Amino acid sequence: MADVEHTIGLLLGMEDDWPRAYESLLRRLGVVSGPDGKSHRTSSVRVTIEPFNLRYKPRHDLVIDRLAYWYYHPREWLKKIALMDDVYLLNSPFTFQSMEKHAAYCAMMRLGLKVPETVLVPYKNPLDNSRYAYTAARYNQSFDLDATAEQVGYPMYMKPYDGGAWVGVSKIRNPDELHTAYDASGERLMHLQASVEGYDVFARSLSIGPETMVMKFRPEQPMHNRYEVQHGFLTASQGDEVVTISRLVNAFFRWEFNSCESLVRGDDVHPIDYANACPDVAITSLHYYFPWAMAALLRWTVYCVVTGRKPRLDTDTSVYFAIGDDPSLSYAEKLAAYRRLADDYFEADKYADFCARYLGNVDEIVYEWVSSDEYQSLLRETVRATYPVHEHEKFLAHFGGLTDAWIRDNAPSDHPDRRP
Template identity: 70%
Template sequence: MRHLIGLLLGTEEDWPTAFETVLRRLGPIDGVGEFGVERLTIEPFNLRAKPRHELVIDRLAYWYYHPREWLKKISMMDDVYLLNSPFTFQSMEKHTAYCAMIRLGLKVPETVLVPYKNPPDNDRYPYTAARYNRPFDLDEVAGQIGYPLFMKPYDGGAWRGVSKVRDEEELHRAYDESGEMLMHLQQAVEGYDAFARSLSIGAETMVMRFRPEEPMHDRYVVDHAFLSPSAGEEVVTIGKLVNAFFRWEFNSCETLIKGSDVHPIDYANACPDVALTSLHYYFPWAIKALVKWSVFCVATRRRPRIDLETHDFFAVTGTYEERLAEYRRLADAYFETERYEEFCRTHLGHLDEIVLDWVAGPEFDRLLVDTVTATYPEHERDRFVEHFRGLLRLWAKDNGF
């Protein structure tokens, strides 16, 4: 039996090539069948047409509406499995995710949504604003939150429009520059001990030390002990909670750890970073996890869950620690974590060796060189090829090569 996985892509080339390579090297799986993969094209579709794919990995529809509507159709009508629900994409505009996690008791910093600096382009706006928009004092709102704070777009977007605000002068400058962007003011977590970015793919989560102020190739630090075991578990639980709540299975989460407190500040990403030139050391893990989760979902005939069942999460009571434990149980139930781990042991036990041989071999090195060539100017290419080669050699060594 042949199972087909579709890739809905934008400009990426590195990880899709890696995914295709590893899936091809995996070969047929006993009791499951053979897996194929193809890159999807955008074209007219009949609402009654039956898709050929059993699972689609989407990296495009969060901004391209035509394929988004195709994803909704194949999920609702045909039970095609999607790693992120297209029905909750608006929640990936950060604001809804903040609201949900605040209600669930997570330690989200104090956050206020302020009106546009410049009105949206809508003929009805002047009339509505004249009748119903209430004047407000921006300085008073910021003062209630306290300085320093961050002004950032309610819908996020690769650090677009994010400003650290230390006083009233910077507040007004940032607000003036926001234009037609709708902005949050959010309390800064000063003096934090660690910045963690966790990448979740299905039932697996990798927590990485993150330095947002550095160039992309230096943001992820190879550091396996930058969090205490308890803080690391809490970061994983928060990521799994967010993903299970919104039915996202390919998402990243950013958290600030200060003392014993874990503050989630950004955890809604329809297109998380999986680039070879940024993840480097962690890239092989990401590809393995993506292959394993995709194969598991297809092989076990996992079905889309359009109903969010938020009442199960909102009904949880108790102390913060008790709620976290129950949230983790609910998240693990959604991801079928025990079944997934058993499936990987039974059917995918050889995948680690396949990926290790590939990363240490010439085919992966060609992918690395091609990716660096397409990403960096000519005078920087040799330096970055050796930089990433060193990090990937370290990964191979750490994993037994």
């Protein structure tokens, strides 16, 4: 028996693929030795939603939240266990409003990142609030939407300040499209953001703790085909900047499970979306990259509970702003300073050492799992639950081929499947 037992809570919505994968990998990992000389066993439970007394003691050491960004009851439960019980949360519930993107834009602009020109415009339609008419009549200023758009410059995007999954996003090329999109926005609060035309690469980076996977993203493709399996599509300096921005955002807001979208044009990296309370980790969209995501999630969560990593709810924004506001620092110098802060927050060196010493078998465990009938069963069941019957064969072949490619690329050096 393990000397120390840890419990990780999974707060879930409609997802079932990655939770099943994570649960399976935790079981396969079994007992882990820790730097304290003790043996540690970590198990997971799916969190249920029910009344809770504010003084009750939760059983969880850590919670992976995928629900509370829209469901307020579990959000308040997260706040309670963070404030009263020091339960470790991968994403702070106290910076959720920054996940609405507006605050994230503001913070990253102040830090000097190359965020495209952005304007927040008032609601098109009156809010469903009895006080709106009085307030609007007295304080709302009439404005010229066309003049505002000219300040941003065509082409641009109109997108919800609190949106996700590209819902409500429109490309605006001229005044007619501007007014059509604004009229359709209704009671949604919208940003106008300048388009980065002629970009070379759309990069989407998924970060879990101190690990980041940068993937080539094609937003115009259907979801199963958006992540293109391609290596070396960024130069070393471009890749380093994309990773630095991703980890800076996460360290700044205390997010440890988040994705970032950046447009790379020449030597410039323009972050356009970096606040995702529920980043995509579905097997049917990440496909080739899904095993990496599960391995990173396994490593980071086990590291947190075994080492007793303490949650840091305070955000220390002044430390970052001191760098961003310093006119003597170049952009490259600021990025380097931000990277040091992010690496310190995520304990990057300590984490790497821990993984080498105590989790060195994770890659082997994940490889054997992806090669197993259990993984194939998970893939089949997910495809059947996601797509109509007449498309099952096509998508099973599609994702099966991508899985085979991952197996060939990640086979041990002495394995017959190893790709030369």
